[in-house]
Amino acid sequence: MLLDNLNKTRDNINLQLKQRINNSEEYDKEKIFINKIIITNFTYRNIKMNNKFFIDCKYKNVRFIDCDLSKSKFMECIFENVSFENCNFYNGSENIVVFDNNIFSNCTFIKCNLKKAIFMNTSIFDNKYILSDMRNIIISMSYIESIYFKDCDCSSFKTINTVIKKIEFEDNHITKFNEDTFIDKMEINKLDEMSCENLFRVYKSLENKFEGNRLFNISREYYYLAKCAERKLLKGVNKIKSYVFWLLCGYGERPMYALITSLEILLFFTLIYMFSGLYVDGQVIKYSSNFILNLPIDNLFKDFFYSLYFSIVTFTAVGYGDITPTGTSIVFSAVEMILGVTMVGIWTATLARKITR
Missing domain, CATH: 1.10.287.70 (Helix Hairpins)
Structure with a gap:
């Protein structure tokens, strides 16, 4: 999914998001509500926790191993030092898992099926996704301090209106992207120097990962965004040269x-x-x-x-x-x-x- 028609792309993603949420809300009445529980230093193993509605819950130093969390909804929950290992969040129905207004801090997803999951108004700090199926995930109106991928399938993975401070890929093979993978453009006009540098690194990581998936046209779009962010960091003659290069041909991409x-x-x-x-x-x-x-x-x-x-x-x-x-x-x-x-x-x-x- 290219960045050259940004508004249309955003509209399409918002439409998909709305449809998924509407479909999911039709099943909310069937869910079992779980409110204000606090779980610490515990391991869930091979437990069916599907079709639940978790509200204002807190999990700290918890492991979920071989658990079924499909068809569940998490609202205003906090996950701190939580590990999901070989867990299933998707069962093939329209009743998908939704994370709304949650906080994830230092959480790990290993060999999890997160297909079609929705993250809305969510804050993510130092999360790791390893060997997980993340196809068709939508992250909307969220804040990502740091996110780490290793050999995941991110085909059709999308973020929209989301701030990403740091993204890393440390693959033994390769994290999969396709032409529908979309990381939304982040505005740089009002960012300070440190934020511009972080944004430059994010775009460079995305450029390299799209190039590694042989999606060269999309890769060069993120190269263009990286150069625009880098221009904010340059001083003196180098800044002037960067402006001239941008003006003449859009860093070779326009x-x-x-x-x-x-x-x-x-x-x-x-x-x-x-x-x-x-x-x-x-x-x-x-x-x-x-x-x-x-x-x-x-x-x-x-x-x-x-x-x-x-x-x-x-x-x-x-x-x-x-x-x-x-x-x-x-x-x-x-x-x-x-x-x-x-x-x-x-x-x-x-x-x-x-x-x-």
């Missing part, structure tokens, strides 16, 4: 940027030629700020299009010779020619790479 910049250069030099001088059909086009106000509009438009035509043939290094520069226009035309050759090369290379991927 061919349209190169095209727009090229059009801006063409128009800029068109205006310069009108004031610096061109020789056309035995006449010289050369304006001054006072003289331009007294000319008929027809002459102004005609001379503008002559100048635009000359700018285009100079920018593309065609140079028919029917219009020649005079005075300082000679220098400006040389500069435009160099810029033109450069921009055409940048645009062609950027576009070709996008098409090839």
Whole structure:
């Protein structure tokens, strides 16, 4: 799922989320309600805890081993130093497991089936997911301080409106992503330097993981986001160079940027030629700020299009010779020619790479 149509992607995920929640709520009346229990230093082994509604419960230093937690809902619960080992959270029905307004701190999921689980308004601190099925999970309106994956299946895994401070992949094989895996873009305009650095590392990790799954087009989208976050960290000349690289071609990922910049250069030099001088059909086009106000509009438009035509043939290094520069226009035309050759090369290379991927 690409980032180039972000609003549409978010709308689709929100629609999926709403449908799942509505389907799940139809089963809430069938659930057994469990309120305000506190469990510490205990091990649940091979226990069926499915079809329960846990409200305001707290688990600390607890192990769930080979337990069935499918069709359950957890609301305003706290999990601290909790381990889920070979547990099942999904039984194939529409009655999926929902975590709403929970806190997970230093929790581990090992060989768990979390398929289609929903995490809403949830805070996650130092969680580890190892060899787990995380297909079609949706994490919405949540905060992730640190999350760790090892050899999980994250096909169609999605986050939306969620802040991620740190994400790590330490695979023996590879955590699976597919074209529907989506980690939502996080805004960087109001972030401090430390937050920008964390965001840069998150995007770089995602870039590498998508590339490892041979999803090169999506990988480069996260590369672009990483470069945008990195730009906030740069100082002085390096920051200026990064801005120029972004403006010219969007760090090699936005061919349209190169095209727009090229059009801006063409128009800029068109205006310069009108004031610096061109020789056309035995006449010289050369304006001054006072003289331009007294000319008929027809002459102004005609001379503008002559100048635009000359700018285009100079920018593309065609140079028919029917219009020649005079005075300082000679220098400006040389500069435009160099810029033109450069921009055409940048645009062609950027576009070709996008098409090839």
